[in-house]
Amino acid sequence: MRNFNNFNNFNNFNIMTTTQQIALLKDKHFAAWVTTRQQVFNELSDKQGMFCMCGKLATGMHEQNCSRFNKQVDKTTLSRLKHLI
Numbered sequence: 913m914r915n916f917n918n919f920n921n922f923n924n925f926n927i928m929t930t931t932q933q934i935a936l937l938k939d940k941h942f943a944a945w946v947t948t949r950q951q952v953f954n955e956l957s958d959k960q961g962m963f964c965m966c967g968k969l970a971t972g973m974h975e976q977n978c979s980r981f982n983k984q985v986d987k988t989t990l991s992r993l994k995h996l997i
């Protein structure tokens with residue numbers, strides 16, 4: 913029975929969605945989340961050149977508000993901080 917419970921916990925961890933993992937990181941490691949996300953934002957922004965991944969002109973203002981760009985920033989930040997979860 914104990915092994916069965918352990919297996920269940922392991923499984924729950926694996927089925928956490930990206931959104932849940934991000935929420936957990938923000939909750940438990942807010943400073944690390946904010947710092948790393950800012951770094952990732954700048955790195956991805958530098959990589960983009962003139963156009964955003966959504967096809968529009970990649971002004972700083974646009975990137976702040978672009979849902980596609982920000983989703984990518986969130987995902988990359990999550991992959992860098994996964995060891996904290």
Ligand SMILES: [Zn+2]
Nearest residue numbers: 964966978981
């Ligand atoms: Zn965009």
